[in-house]
Amino acid sequence: MNIKLETAFFILALILLSVNFFWLAKTEKRLKKFFAGKKAKDLEDIITSLSEDTRKLESARNEIQKELSLVNGKLKKSIRGVETVRFNPFPDQGGNQSFALGFVNEDGDGVVVSSLYSRERTSVFAKPVKGGRSEYELTSEEKEALKKAAAKI
Numbered sequence: 001m002n003i004k005l006e007t008a009f010f011i012l013a014l015i016l017l018s019v020n021f022f023w024l025a026k027t028e029k030r031l032k033k034f035f036a037g038k039k040a041k042d043l044e045d046i047i048t049s050l051s052e053d054t055r056k057l058e059s060a061r062n063e064i065q066k067e068l069s070l071v072n073g074k075l076k077k078s079i080r081g082v083e084t085v086r087f088n089p090f091p092d093q094g095g096n097q098s099f100a101l102g103f104v105n106e107d108g109d110g111v112v113v114s115s116l117y118s119r120e121r122t123s124v125f126a127k128p129v130k131g132g133r134s135e136y137e138l139t140s141e142e143k144e145a146l147k148k149a150a151a152k153i
Contacts, residue, residue, distance in 0.1 A: 076106045081149035087141045089116055102145035106153055108132035112142045 035043075081104045086096040097117035104110035108131045116123045127136040132150060 077109075079103045079105055079110055081105070081110075081152040083145050083148035083152065085141045085145040085148070090118060093119060098141075100139065100141040100145040102129075102142070102147075102149035104129060104132070104146060104149045104153070108150060110146075110149070112138065112146055114139065114142055114145075 081102070083102045085100045085102075087098050087100070088094065088096045089098050094117070098115055100112060100114040102110070102112050108129065110129045111126055112129055112134065113124065113126045115125075127134045127138065127142070129146060132146065138146070
């Protein structure tokens with residue numbers, strides 16, 4: 001009985017050894033194909049070049065991120081909401097020749113400019129806006145222009 005067990009182990013070891021030799025030969029063939037015509041110095045140069053390219057890409061990505069942050073900061077402060085409301089403050093005269101212009105950024109900062117037209121004269125007013133509010137009293141048309149401008153952001 002022991003002889004059969006020893007024979008089975010021997011056959012199993014022989015099979016495993018054959019599989020290992022086959023795998024080793026296949027790996028050797030792949031490596032020869034991969035390194036065919038190449039020297040260690042060539043591969044070292046390629047790896048060094050790839051490493052340098054990776055470093056340059058990382059540096060460029062960091063610069064782009066800084067630029068993007070700067071642009072986003074500027075964009076947030078720029079006037080992006082603009083709206084015009086035309087109206088007639090004097091119902092007995094003319095048409096909608098008067099207007100209110102609202103200019104605001106993302107923070108609700110900006111200005112509202114209004115013009116009142118009458119036959120005798122035209123008056124223009126500018127009121128600063130901070131956080132969507134002005135320290136000066138706003139007319140309903142000016143409030144509407146600011147509200148519509150803020151909605152466009």
